[in-house]
Structures are given as structure tokens and as C-alpha cells.
Amino acid sequence: MLAQTLDYERTLADVAQLAVPEFADWCAADIVQPDGSLRQITSGHPDPRMEDLLMELRRRYRQEHGASEGAMHVIATGESELKADVRNAPRITIESGEESDYEALSPRSYMIVPMVARGRTIGALTFLSTREGLHYGPADLDFAHHLARRFGLAADNARLYNEAELARERLTFLARASELMAASLDLEQTLQQVAYLLVPRLGDWCGIELVDDDGTIHNAATAHVDPEKVKFADEMRRRFPVDPDSPTGVPNVIRTGKSELYPEITDEMLTAGIEDEEQLAMARELGLSSLLIVPLIARARTLGALTLVHAESGRRYEEEDLRFAEDLARRAAVAVDNARLYTREHRAVVTLQQSLLPRQLPDIPGMQFAARYLPATSEVDVGGDWYDAIALADGNVGLVIGDVAGHGLEAAAVMGQFRNALRAYALDGAGPAAAVDRLNRLTRTFEQNDMATLVYGEFDSTVNSLRFVRAGHPPPLVRAPDGTVTGVNGRGSLPVGVAHNSQYEADTLELAPNTTLLLYTDGLVERRGETLEDGIARLERVLSGAPSSLEELCDHVIETAAPDPDRADDIAVLALRPVPVDATAFRTSLRAEPGELSRLRRMLMRWLRATPASAQEIYDITIACGEASANAIEHAYGARPASFEVEGSVEGDSIVLRVRDYGSWRAPRGQHRGRGLKLIDALMQDVRIDRGDEGTEICMRRQIGSQA
């Protein structure tokens, strides 16, 4: 799961191959990686020996010249490099064994141009000529620049897409792991579940060790792709118990709280680390190839360690994997800690409370969500806080944070009522003010005087705007990408359930991409002997310095703003961050109902805004897509619940859209549908309608960047 997606690889390979053989005999793309290193992808040379030589020469060239010339220099300065003739003056030392190969390769001329995307130099393209008579000149350099611009953007889009995909996949995975850990009262059973979840996705083998109160380390869970190996490892552990004073490995990670990463485990390492012959033989049989160990830390205490191992698969762990494992271990640690801290009774209220909270946050392109719920420490104080995130029919998302007055089982149950009622009003399309107003009126029918403070907002990602109502609740906080934090009071109104004639009005807040909205309950900001204002000011400071990953941000905010393990109140936190959408591809599947068209428009427009399309082009493409989709909906007429699919992609200078349905084709009826197709024809190019037995696909293209 930590590998690059195929699309990204393919785009980069396309870039390198693009120019060969018309324009160059060999081409390399060097892409700057997040850690500053360069990743090189070449077009490949038909002769593998020549490819090896070229790679070796590049390596040596970098050794000899560093960043003073070549691709590294081009990337650093943004200035291109053109060598019209290098026949008699190779810029690299050619070693004696290589001379004949170098002769055969016969480099003649090369040029290197920067790849720029979104104002940033993301890499460089190197074009090499080994052909007689092909010496690059200024005109070639212009063309090379042109290629680099086009493919710089394509590569950058692919990278963004790749990152978004990976992040999404990881979040889903973490959410599942968190869910598992929150679900069970039995600690060891829970950890075993987590271990099963990790294998084989994150490793061929996973072990979790915990420290007991007396300092001994015991194995709490093991999972292996091959169950036989679990027995083998148990046997090994029994015969050679872990030495708690070992300077490396699990004991060291537990002692220091610092992770260990072994990207590659060699036999020398095993030999050096294990003295006992028999133990060495067993270790060899395990076939370890790569390994990482991360600490389980909660509230500054190391509770144990999580070990992930690659063996049979031969995969390697990298820094990125380590960070992901650390993130996961943080959550596991909280689960372990909670299990130790709370009694069974307490857990019963917590379990009820948690069962009433959303199991999953919505998966919406261009939005990140994270949420936490931490119950109060004493069972009489638990319950009543909630959060919710609701995907609305119009493509917007509804966000809720709330706090029911009172504690215990009753408050948890009342919370469930509030939550469901507000969900229903939100899904009905009431809008923030009316939804909260209805909720307030509903409380009059409750048997007791139940009341709640809450913030309810609806975020429209097409215009980056949040409409929200704050009913007696602490103000949401907004963190700009530069770390600036502002509290958002809005006009504010009474909590629901206080007065039947309370007025609720919505305020508007702009939420640009990459800003973070934090909703929280007062448990996060209230401390004895301190005013609420002081607490909020403290949270603002904490939020300002929090890590940028949304999940880590939530952890940080809770650990720093409310570090006391003895919580007198629940804490609920919900964070939303609009993020740039994937600019290369769009894909969605919708129900064949007219009501879905507006949701589709919003998603499509948001995607199109991330492409270079102009406002008029975005509108025209959206109209054409709407017409094709209306057609698809009409085809589904009378059929069982049907769906249709819309796919969009950026191909060169064009946006290509495909709308596919599984109904039966019907000729356009009357002037009206005819007008729809006419619109498509007028607004798009290369419109193709394929009618098959399975359904109909309308494929169309729109050139962008030149005003049609």
C-alpha cells in the first residue's frame, strides 16, 4: 500500500519516452522527491549495456560536478543547459574499461531543461543525442522547454493525485484500525485484531509487545502471513526470551521511546547481533529482510512496542512507512491506555456513547476529516458530547459538534436523539439555521428539559464557504496554512432546548483550501481556576503550532491542550480541511435520479477548477455533462434502481468526459432532448455516442486554454 500508484509511474515513464526517437536518442526525467533527493526515470536504451553505462556516467557526473552543472544545477537555478557538441570533450571521466562502450554510444549533444509546475521547479528533463548530425540548437531548446512545461504539469498532477490517493487509503486504514481498537473491551483481543489488520498490507509479520507494571516485556499479539511461522516465532521467543537490557530492538525502543528502522537486514547484521548458534539459525530461518519497531506511547509513557517485519515478500521499509506506523502506534497506545485506565462500568457508558457516534466520516474528494472522542475519566461524567459529518444531497457536507447538558447513560441516550434529529433535518436540506431551529422546537416534545450547545455548519466546497450556526457553543477555530488561528464567533445564539422562541441565523465563513476548521467541545478548553476565554486562547496557541497532518493535529491538540489523564469532562473534536482536488482524473457513480444532477455538478465543477479550464469552459463542460447525464437518467426509466458513471480526465490540452449508463437507448424525444444533444454538440468536440446491449456511453472532449 505504500508503493506509488501505477498512474504516477506511467506518467513519469511517458515523459521520458515522449521524445525518443524523434527528438532524442535517450531521455531522462529527474524528479525532486519530498526529501530533496532526485528520482530518475529514463526512456531506456535498446541496449541494456548502454543503459547501464549511461546510468553509471550520470552517477559519476554527479559525483564530479555536484550541483555546479547538469540536472541538479538546472533544478537549483531554473536555467537550462545546452551543449551543442560534446564529441571531443566528454564532461565526465571515462575509465579505461569503458572506452569502447563509450565510443559505441557516441554522445554528441545534450540539453537539460527545468520542469516547472505551479511555479515550482519539480525536476529536469535531459535530452541526449547520439546520432550523427543531430546537434541541439536554440530552436531545439525552445521545443524542449515546451515539452517540459506540458509534462511538468502532467507529472505534478500525477504526483498530487498519487499523494491524495495514498493519504486517503491510509486514512481509511487508520479509521478501520481505530474503530477496531475502540470496539472491544478486551485489550489483548483488540491488539490481536490490529495485528491481523496489519498483515500482510504493512508487513509479512507483526508483533506487539507490552510492558507490565514490573517492567517485564511480554508478547501481546502476533500475526504472520503464514500461521506456521507464528508457532515458530513463539517457540523462538520461549527458548530465547527477550533481554530487557538489549541495546537495540524492542527493549531499546521501549526504554528510549524512539523508533528503530532497518531498511535492509543483512546476514552480517544477524551474525553480529546474535551470539548463540542455534538462535542465529532460527533467526535466519525467519528470513527477515526489513524491519521497523515503533513505540506505543500514550501520555508521555511508553506502554510497549509494535514491530513490523518484511520477510518472504522481500519488501523494504522506508522513512514514510515508519511515520505511518508511528501514527498507528499512537492510536493503539491510546486504546491500551484507556483499557488500563477505565473500569468495566465506565467502559459500558463509553461503549454506548461510542456506538452513537459515526463509525465512519464521509469520503468526499477534496475534503479531509478527522475526529476524536475521549470520554471523561469517571463514569459519572461520561457522555453527551458528539460530532457528526453528513454528506448532503447537494454535494455539501454538514458538520456537527455538540454537547448535551448532563452526564452518564442518560446524557449519552439524549445525545443519540439530538444527533439523529439533526441528521434528519440536515439530509432534508433544511440548511443550518432552519435545521437548528427545528431541533430547538423538537426539544419541547422531549420529556425532560434536555438542552445542548452545538455548532452546525454546512460546507460548500465549490465556493469554499461554510454557513454555520453557533448555539451557545465555544467558537470554532480556523487555522490558515501559515499557522494563523482565528476564533469564529459569528452572531451566536442560545443553546437548543432553552427557549422555544430562540432565533437561529447562519453566518458565512470562507474556508480556503488547506485551511483547517476545528470544532471542539468545552472539555478541551475548560480547566479549574481558569476562564473559558483563557482556555480558548490556549487552544488557539496549541492549534497554531500543531502538526499539519489532520490526524496528528487532532492528537496534538488533545494531548497538549488537555494533557491531564483525569478528565472531568468528555472531549470531542472534529476537524475539516478542504484540500486541492486531484486535477488529473475525476470519477463518480451516481443513482439515476434527477436529484443527483446538482450533486454531480458540484463535484465536477470543483474538479474542473483544479484544471487549467477557464470559468466559461468549466460552465460549458458542466452543462454538457449534465445533458449527457440527463440522457443516462432517462435511459434508466422504468428499470430497477439504476446507476450511471461519469469519468473525466485531462488529456493534453483537453478535458475528456465519459458518461456511461446501463439502460436501454431511447431516441431523443421531441425538441427538448434534441436540444440537449444540440447543446452537447455546440459546446464539446469529438462527441461520440456508443450504444451497446449493456448500455450507452457518451464520450466527448473539450479543448481548453483557447477560448472556443
Add this chain to the structure above:
Amino acid sequence: MPELASLSVERDSAVQIVHLSGEVDISNAGPLEEHISDAVPNDVTGLVLDLSETQYLDSAGIRMLFELAQRLEGRRQSLILAVPETALIRHSLIVTEVNQAMGLEDSVDEALEALAGSGEPVD
């Protein structure tokens, strides 16, 4: 379902002005046509339909305009659309020849002028 579009109505002596804001598609074009038609009393010479705040109007919306024009014609009332030169919806109105069937002006004021210039109401 939330409302995609909303209407507001005002009167300028003998002309009714309806401002249509939001989005029009197959899910709401039918009811909107009824509402707009109902909003035009018999004693006005015509309707200025202000689309300057209309963000989206597809072929269902265009059909609505044609049918509205036809209805009003039956009542001897004219329909003029106010669509700013820069509005994104303008291009699709022209390719579907909406401007052949009804007046298309850049603003409500120009639409009112065009209506005033078209002469006295026919009894």
C-alpha cells in the same frame, strides 16, 4: 431536497420583473415555470426575467424559457431575458437560439427599455 433556485418578484409600472437566482435543471424546471407564470398578472405588458443571478441553466431550463414565452404570447405578453454580456449561461442560450424566440438584453434596465419601445399593450 434543498431548493436549487429561488424567485423574487417586483413590478415596474406595466412590467413584471422576476429575478431567478440559483440553478435550473430537470429536477426543478417544471415547477419553476409554473411559479414564474403564476407571478405574471394579466395587467402587465410583459415580463422581464432577470437571469443575472442564475448560475446554471441546462436544456430543461431552456425548454422552460421557450414554454414560458409561448404561454405569455398566448396572453399577448412579451418575455425579455436580462442576461449580462459576461454571464456564463449566455453562450448556451445563443447556441440553442433562445434569442430568436424572445428578447435577450444585457440588464434589467435595458430589458425594460426594450419593452417600453415595443409599444403599447394590445387590448
